[in-house]
Amino acid sequence: MRNLRFLLQKEFRQIFRDKIILAMMLGVPIIQLIIIPWAMNLNIKNINLSVVDNDHSTYSQQLITEIGSSGYFRIISADQSYRQALEHIENGSSDLIMELPDGFERNLIKEGRQTIGISVDAINGSRASIGRAYLGSVINDFNANLKINQVNLADTLTKTQGFIEITYSNWFNPHAEYKYFFVPGVLVLLLTMIGGFMTALNIVREKEVGTIEQINVTPIKKWEFILGKLIPFWIIGMILFSIGLCVIWGVYGITSTGSLPLLYVVAGIYMIALLGFGLLISTYCDNQIQAMFVAFFFILIFILMSGLFTSVQSMPPWAQYISEFTPVEHFIKIVRMIVLKGSGFYDVLTELGYISIFAIVLNGWAIWNYKKTS
Amino acid sequence: MEEKVIVCKELTKRFGDFYAVDKISFDVSKGEIFGFLGANGAGKTTAMRILCGLSYPSSGDALVAGFSVRNQQESIKKNIGYMSQRFSLYENLSILENIEFFGGVYGVSRKEIKDRSYKLVGELGLQKEAKKMVGSLPLGWKQKLAFSVSIFHHPKIVFLDEPTGGVDPVTRRQFWDMIYDASASGITIFVTTHYMDEAEYCNRISVMVDGKMEALDTPGNLKTKYGSDSMEDVFYKLARAAKRTGD
Amino acid sequence: MKQLLVFVKKEFKQVFRDPRTLLIMFGLPIAQIVLFGFALTSEVKNIDILISDHSKDVVTTEIVSKIKATNYFIVHEKTMGDQEIEKTFKGGKIQCILIFPDGFNNELIHQGKSEVQIIADGTDPNTAKTMINYLTTILNEYQLQKFPSSALRYQIRTEPRMLFNEEDNGSMNYIPGVMALILMLVCTALTSVSIVKEKELGTMEILLVSPFRPVMVLVAKAVPYFILSLVNFTIILLLSVFLLHIDVRGSLLLLYAESALFILTCLSLGLLISNSTNAQQTALLISMMGMMLPTIIFTGFIFPLENMPWILRTVSNIVPSKWYFIIVKAVMLKGLGFRFVWKETLILIFMTVVLLSVALKKFKIRLQ
Numbered sequence: 001m002r003n004l005r006f007l008l009q010k011e012f013r014q015i016f017r018d019k020i021i022l023a024m025m026l027g028v029p030i031i032q033l034i035i036i037p038w039a040m041n042l043n044i045k046n047i048n049l050s051v052v053d054n055d056h057s058t059y060s061q062q063l064i065t066e067i068g069s070s071g072y073f074r075i076i077s078a079d080q081s082y083r084q085a086l087e088h089i090e091n092g093s094s095d096l097i098m099e100l101p102d103g104f105e106r107n108l109i110k111e112g113r114q115t116i117g118i119s120v121d122a123i124n125g126s127r128a129s130i131g132r133a134y135l136g137s138v139i140n141d142f143n144a145n146l147k148i149n150q151v152n153l154a155d156t157l158t159k160t161q162g163f164i165e166i167t168y169s170n171w172f173n174p175h176a177e178y179k180y181f182f183v184p185g186v187l188v189l190l191l192t193m194i195g196g197f198m199t200a201l202n203i204v205r206e207k208e209v210g211t212i213e214q215i216n217v218t219p220i221k222k223w224e225f226i227l228g229k230l231i232p233f234w235i236i237g238m239i240l241f242s243i244g245l246c247v248i249w250g251v252y253g254i255t256s257t258g259s260l261p262l263l264y265v266v267a268g269i270y271m272i273a274l275l276g277f278g279l280l281i282s283t284y285c286d287n288q289i290q291a292m293f294v295a296f297f298f299i300l301i302f303i304l305m306s307g308l309f310t311s312v313q314s315m316p317p318w319a320q321y322i323s324e325f326t327p328v329e330h331f332i333k334i335v336r337m338i339v340l341k342g343s344g345f346y347d348v349l350t351e352l353g354y355i356s357i358f359a360i361v362l363n364g365w366a367i368w369n370y371k372k373t374s
Numbered sequence: 375m376e377e378k379v380i381v382c383k384e385l386t387k388r389f390g391d392f393y394a395v396d397k398i399s400f401d402v403s404k405g406e407i408f409g410f411l412g413a414n415g416a417g418k419t420t421a422m423r424i425l426c427g428l429s430y431p432s433s434g435d436a437l438v439a440g441f442s443v444r445n446q447q448e449s450i451k452k453n454i455g456y457m458s459q460r461f462s463l464y465e466n467l468s469i470l471e472n473i474e475f476f477g478g479v480y481g482v483s484r485k486e487i488k489d490r491s492y493k494l495v496g497e498l499g500l501q502k503e504a505k506k507m508v509g510s511l512p513l514g515w516k517q518k519l520a521f522s523v524s525i526f527h528h529p530k531i532v533f534l535d536e537p538t539g540g541v542d543p544v545t546r547r548q549f550w551d552m553i554y555d556a557s558a559s560g561i562t563i564f565v566t567t568h569y570m571d572e573a574e575y576c577n578r579i580s581v582m583v584d585g586k587m588e589a590l591d592t593p594g595n596l597k598t599k600y601g602s603d604s605m606e607d608v609f610y611k612l613a614r615a616a617k618r619t620g621d
Numbered sequence: 622m623k624q625l626l627v628f629v630k631k632e633f634k635q636v637f638r639d640p641r642t643l644l645i646m647f648g649l650p651i652a653q654i655v656l657f658g659f660a661l662t663s664e665v666k667n668i669d670i671l672i673s674d675h676s677k678d679v680v681t682t683e684i685v686s687k688i689k690a691t692n693y694f695i696v697h698e699k700t701m702g703d704q705e706i707e708k709t710f711k712g713g714k715i716q717c718i719l720i721f722p723d724g725f726n727n728e729l730i731h732q733g734k735s736e737v738q739i740i741a742d743g744t745d746p747n748t749a750k751t752m753i754n755y756l757t758t759i760l761n762e763y764q765l766q767k768f769p770s771s772a773l774r775y776q777i778r779t780e781p782r783m784l785f786n787e788e789d790n791g792s793m794n795y796i797p798g799v800m801a802l803i804l805m806l807v808c809t810a811l812t813s814v815s816i817v818k819e820k821e822l823g824t825m826e827i828l829l830v831s832p833f834r835p836v837m838v839l840v841a842k843a844v845p846y847f848i849l850s851l852v853n854f855t856i857i858l859l860l861s862v863f864l865l866h867i868d869v870r871g872s873l874l875l876l877y878a879e880s881a882l883f884i885l886t887c888l889s890l891g892l893l894i895s896n897s898t899n900a901q902q903t904a905l906l907i908s909m910m911g912m913m914l915p916t917i918i919f920t921g922f923i924f925p926l927e928n929m930p931w932i933l934r935t936v937s938n939i940v941p942s943k944w945y946f947i948i949v950k951a952v953m954l955k956g957l958g959f960r961f962v963w964k965e966t967l968i969l970i971f972m973t974v975v976l977l978s979v980a981l982k983k984f985k986i987r988l989q
Contacts, residue, residue, distance in 0.1 A: 006478030010467065017466050017507075024906045032914055039918050039937075041928040042747045063777070089784060091961050092947065108775060115778045122786035123954050124794045125663035126747075127925065132781055133754055143776050163734035164764050168753050170743030171710060181745050189914070197910050201902055210460035217426050217456040217533075218479045219448060289814055290645050292905045296806070297649040299913070304657055304799075309923050311748060313667040314791075319660035333713060340744045343711040351713070373447050374429050 003220050007228025015232055025198060025236055026243070029190035033183075033247050040182040040309070047131040049073045050085040050094040057105035059146075066142050067098070072134040082119075089121050096120050096131045172341050183252050184335045185308040187244040191237060192302055192328055195271055197295050199233050199278030204291040207282070216372045226367055230275045237271040238264075257342035263335070266348065269355050270331045276362030277327070283369040302328040327358040376403040379531055379562045380425065384434035385443075387420050394420040396585035397434060404530075407553065407563040409576030413613045417585040418566045419459065419535060425564070426456050426533050439530045452480075455524035455532035455561075459539065463520050465509030469500060472508055473523055480527035494522055514545035518552065525556050532556065534565040538572065550575050570605040579605075581612045588612050624833060628841035636845050646811060647853055650803045654857050657799045658865040662791030665751040670694045670717045671709060673701050676725035684763055688719075693755050706740060716742045717752050785870075785955050796867055797949035798922020800857055801942040804880075805887050805916055806909060808850050812891025813908040814901050815842045816984075821901055835984055843888045850884045851877075870956030879952060879962070882969050883945040889976035890941070896983040920946050944968050 016022065049067065053060050068075050076094055079085040088094035099117040101107075108114040118135060120128040173180050206212040215225060241264075248254045256263055278295070285291040304310060305322060306329035312320055323329045330351045337343035337351075380402035387395040395417045402408045412418045423429040425438050427447030436443045439453035463472045473491040478484070495504045498518055500511075508516060517537055525532050534553075538546045550572065557563050565576070573579050573593060580590040589596055589612055593605055600608045637643065670688070674681050677700075689696050697715065709715050720738040722728075729735040739756055741749040786793045816839075819825040828838055858876075861867045869876060891908065898904045918924060919937035926937055937943050944965040951957045959966075 002481070003479050006475055009478075010464070010471070010475045013471060014464065014466055020903050021906070024903075024910065028911055035933070036914060036918055039929045039933045040924050042924060043928060044925065046927065086784075090951075090955060090957050092951070108777065112775045113778065114776075115780050117782060118779050119782040119784050122783035122789060122793070123950055124925075125786070125789065125791045126794075128783065128786075129663075132779075136779060139777050139779060146775055163768075164729070164760050165734055165736045166739060166757055166760055167736060168739035168741065168756075170741050170746075170749050171707075173743035173746060173749075176743060176746035176749065178746055181747075186914075193910055193913070197906070201905070205902060209465075210458060210462045211464055213428065213458055213460075214456065214462035214476075216428055217451055217454065218476070219452040219481070220479050221448075286641070288901050288905060290642055292810065292909055293642075293645045293649060293807075296810070296909050296913070297645075297653065300653055300803075301656065303913075303917060305660055309917075310661055311665055311745070313669075314662055314665050315660045319656075322656075322660075336744055337711065337713050341711050341713075341742075343713060347711045347713060373427055 003224045004227055007220070007224060008231055011228055011232040015236070021198075025194055026240060029194060029240060030243055030247060033186055033190060033244055034251055037179055037183045037186050037252065040186075041178045042126070043176070043178060044127055044130045045072060046074050047072060047096060047127070047134065048076045048088075048094045049135075050077045050079055050088045050097045051075055052079050052082055052085050052097065052099040054102040055100050055104035059105040059108060060100045063100070063139070063142055067135070067138050070134070070138045072138070082117075086119075089119070094121075095124075095127060096135065098135065179252050180254060180340055181336070182309070183248050183254055184339050185332055187241070187248060188328065188332045188335055189303060189308055190244065191241055191267075191271070192274060193299055194240060195233065195237050195274035196278045196281075196299055197292070198236075199229060199275050200281040200285070200291045200295050201288055202233075203229060203279065203282035204285050204288050208287050222367060222370060222372060226279065226363075226370065229279065230272070230363075233275055233278075234268075234271050237275075238268065241267050241271075254339065256339045258338035258344065262345055262348070263338050266331070266334050266338070266352060266355070269352070269359055270327065273327045273355055273359035273362055276359060276364075276366050279366040280362055280369065283366055298326075302326050306332065308332055324354075327355055327362075330354045330358075378402065379404050379440075380408075380436065380438050380564070382425070382434075382436040385421065385424060385431050385436050386433045387417075387424060387429065388432040393585045395424070395431075398582070398585075398587040399434075400580060400587060400590055402531075402562060402564065404562055405557055405560050406578065407557050407565065407576045409573050409579035410564060410566040410582070411568075411573055411579055411609060412566075412582035413616055416582040416613075416616065418582055421582070422533055422535055422564070422566060425450075426454060427451050453530045455527070455529040457517075457520050457524040457532070457534050457537055459535045463508050463516065463523060466507055468505050468507055469495060469511075469519060470504050472519070473526060476523050477526045480529075482527050490526070494526070498522060514541045517541055518545070518549060521549065521552060525561055528559075529561060531562040531564060534563065536566055536568065538567065538569065546572070570609060573605045573609075581609060583612055583616050588615075625837050625841060628833065628837065629844045632841055632845045636849065646807065647849065647856075650807050650853065651856055651860065653803055654796075654799055655860055655864060658792055658796050658861065658867075660792075661795040661799075663794060664791035665748055665755075666693055668694050668717060668748065668752050668755075669697065669715050670719060670752070671697045671699060671715045672719045672721075673699060674721045675700055675723040676721045676727075678724075678726035680726040680729060680767070681721045683767075684721075684760065687759055687763055688756070691755070691759065693752075710742050716745075716748060717756075719756065790867075792865070793867070793954065794922055794950075796861055796865060797953060798920055798946055800861075800949060801883075801920050801946040802916055802922070804850065804854065804857075804884065805920075805942040805945070806913060807853070808846065808884055808887035809891040809894070809912065810905060810908040811846050811850075812843060812888045813894040813898075813904040815846070816892065816895035817898050817901050817904045820899060836981060839892055839981060839984060843892060846891075847881075847884060847888055850888075851881060854880050854884070867954070869953050871952040871958065875959055876949070876952050879945070879948045879966065879969075882966065882973070883941065883948075886941045886969050886973045886976065889973050889980060893976050893980040893983065896980050916940060916942055919943055922946060938968075939972075941969060941972055 051064055053064065067073050077088055082099055085097045089097060097119040101116065104114055118132065120132055122128045170176060281291055281294050285294060305319060306312065306326045307323065312323045312329065334348045334351045337348055378401045382398060382400050384397040384399055385395060386393065386397050398421060410418055424431050424443050425436060427443060427450045431443055438450045441449040443450065467475065470491055473494065474487050477487040495501055500515065503511060521537060538549055541549065553563055567573060576593065578590065578592050579596065581588050596608050597603065600611050602608045672685055674685065685696065688694050706718060709718065718740045722736065725735050737760065739753055741753055743749045783789055819828065862869060894904055894908050919940040920942040921937065926934055948962045948965050951962050
């Protein structure tokens with residue numbers, strides 16, 4: 001216990017002495033938290049559309065006007081040929097080509113059916129599919145409002161049968177604001193980066209400089225040394241978390257719907273798990289470069305595969321499996337549940353259990369692997 | 375019979391089929407200054423690390439301050455000081471903070487640390503620098519400080535691994551004065567060095583060649599035995615036979 | 622020139638001496654590309670939907686089996702009251718609830734219409750929107766099929782054509798993005814420690830007293846990483862083609878040339894960081910921790926750049942990987958030629974020149 005006090009005193013002195021590190025730990029994450037979420041918006045609007053009208057009829061003009069005024073599309077060009085329109089797709093200025101064939105109006109009235117060609121730049125899958133869906137719904141509206149349909153509407157209505165009316169509502173986030181979803185994600189991510197990187201780097205640095213050997217010949221016990229490293233970073237992590245909560249309240253107006261103490265308990269356990277992770281990396285690496293790259297490897301997996309910005313459930317089963325093995329996946333789930341939905345202790349119990357297991361296993365493994373005598 | 379503080383019996387460290395330390399046996403008495411010589415790669419540092427409890431022996435045993443290096447490393451660590459080849463105080467802590475930390479983890483009370491660290495800083499002539507970061511000190515001062523820190527808690531034995539590498543002759547002289555003082559106060563000194571003039575200061579010296587201990591005696595006896603008038607020459611005669619090359 | 626060669630050789634030897642570091646530096650990024658290439662997709666699937674069917678008649682049963690037949694939903698069935706909805710969402714698993722009221726079919730036939738209610742967990746707006754779209758489409762199709770008379774007599778239909786990506790491969794956008802991201806972070810981080818490491822070890826001074834010109838020191842530092850990064854790129858490319866089945870449609874030569882340019886840009890950035898810092902730890906913190914999130918965001922492969930506020934859109938212009946991402950998409954996926962990417966190429970060249978000259982200037986200042 002006495003040794004631990006001396007260790008803590010030393011760690012805090014060193015941390016507060018290095019202004020660059022301190023800035024990297026508290027300043028940079030907060031600045032990122034203030035700026036980055038503004039860039040996170042998956043709301044797809046202003047889809048760029050190129051139109052090739054081979055018909056030049058009243059209906060074709062009407063359809064184009066309708067699409068232009070729908071609010072979803074920006075008609076960037078009216079081209080003479082498909083070839084010409086394709087250029088716009090190729091140089092990236094257009095997302096979608098709509099090609100109205102010659103005889104569009106005539107066929108529509110005569111046959112009651114007319115097919116038009118839509119070509120999408122399908123590399124960006126979500127933009128492509130949403131663009132298609134929007135265009136589809138504008139065309140459906142257009143169909144319903146066609147004068148020739150209106151004429152028949154009266155008698156259709158009287159004998160209508162089998163009309164399924166759909167009502168829908170979005171709970172917890174009725175205006176579909178992306179910031180509610182992503183801001184907690186960014187906070188969790190920054191916490192993860194600090195926890196994961198900083199502990200790993202800190203200990204490996206002692207290895208590289210050689211001071212760890214000096215520690216190893218002292219009677220300091222293994223658990224004392226490890227606690228001496230974990231506690232300061234745990235405290236810094238919790239401070240960062242608290243500042244982060246203030247920032248997301250001040251900047252984005254997001255406050256926790258659920259219990260704040262519960263949120264802190266979860267964050268506290270998560271930090272322990274994460275610090276154990278950093279510690280584990282440091283016991284396997286010889287130098288800072290190795291530690292940084294290994295940490296980088298895992299953190300990028302955390303970012304891209306644990307549901308912070310991308311959807312876990314849509315990944316193939318093996319990838320979902322990997323995601324289950326990242327503590328972040330469970331933590332971000334809980335944070336979103338508590339902050340956005342107000343879930344209570346029993347709702348998050350399972351996930352909290354997972355995080356606790358991570359905390360025990362990662363730290364246990366790290367302590368086991370840290371050897372004072374080789 | 376003098377008290378033996380290190381008793382080493384057929385101590386061996388093997389890495390694969392490479393014998394870094396090959397069955398070395400020797401004793402060191404209390405208060406003795408024991409010189410541990412050998413060319414680079416002869417196995418000095420490996421042997422020393424085992425004695426300090428930093429590394430497990432492959433076979434053989436040694437008792438340091440009465441505790442076995444096989445399974446009582448933690449008890450050994452309470453009774454020794456260690457100063458490694460690489461400078462190992464914290465560069466971004468001040469002199470006083472380093473003394474406080476290392477004194478603290480060796481169980482010296484806060485009050486005693488406070489009283490003695492000022493005295494120590496005074497003895498070293500570092501009053502003005504007491505609050506400066508250790509990283510900003512010249513090498514010679516760092517080494518003297520590191521030594522003082524390693525014996526601050528009055529260990530039974532202090533292990534010094536090439537403590538004077540890169541230090542100027544005047545400072546080296548002062549360093550050895552400190553070693554003599556420590557030895558006079560009853561601390562056993564176990565020191566490795568490449569400087570043959572320093573070897574002459576030791577009570578006894580051992581010379582390691584290819585992991586084996588080829589010679590062990592007082593400097594005077596060794597010189598007589600090998601018919602040389604300097605330790606330099608003794609060392610050359612012994613180390614020349616080495617098959618391993620240095621690092 | 623001969624001196625330079627000796628120097629480059631030394632750098633290579635140092636890089637190859639430590640196989641563990643080498644493996645970590647090059648093995649891990651490659652593993653990441655494969656992992657992300659297979660895992661990430663823009664398609665939303667496997668949504669946990671709870672169907673609360675109070676009617677349990679022919680029609681609702683048919684609709685439920687239609688929903689089950691798609692691979693978009695994982696269907697859970699449980700009839701429950703409104704008061705349970707909130708509790709269900711708070712439990713976290715269910716993302717969407719579909720409610721058929723009592724007597725659904727009955728009303729459909731006798732009143733001519735019936736109401737179905739979709740309640741979505743809106744915390745993730747993207748998924749919420751997509752699942753409502755999916756359900757609407759399924760319900761509309763069912764309606765048309767079951768009651769053809771409800772269809773309009775005159776209709777325009779669409780015939781979609783997926784350009785550049787016929788199979789509608791959802792990871793198509795992510796692969797060049799991840800490529801740009803990883804190349805950028807790894808190249809920059811590697812070079813960012815190169816010079817600062819020599820500073821820390823004190824070997825920098827030895828180099829400086831040698832007859833090398835300072836420029837040569839920089840060049841020699843960059844060459845091994847440049848070559849290794851190109852090797853890295855080649856492996857990534859081979860994996861994309863053979864493992865992820867993404868074909869290179871455009872000129873391979875052009876792709877290589879552009880990638881070499883991009884690697885140069887990143888190396889210059891790394892050198893600049895290395896010359897501006899005094900400790901490996903600081904250099905690494907800046908090049909990895911500081912740059913990681915901005916690079917992910919501003920490359921534009923997860924969040925569309927055109928959605929960002931103008932100020933952030935402007936900021937994104939200084940992120941080299943953004944331009945490389947555009948180039949790779951054009952050359953590799955769309956099969957376009959140089960005339961479509963000359964602008965981006967010029968920007969990268971400009972960035973490289975600026976970064977390198979600032980790095981060199983900083984380096985010289987240090988000498989005095």
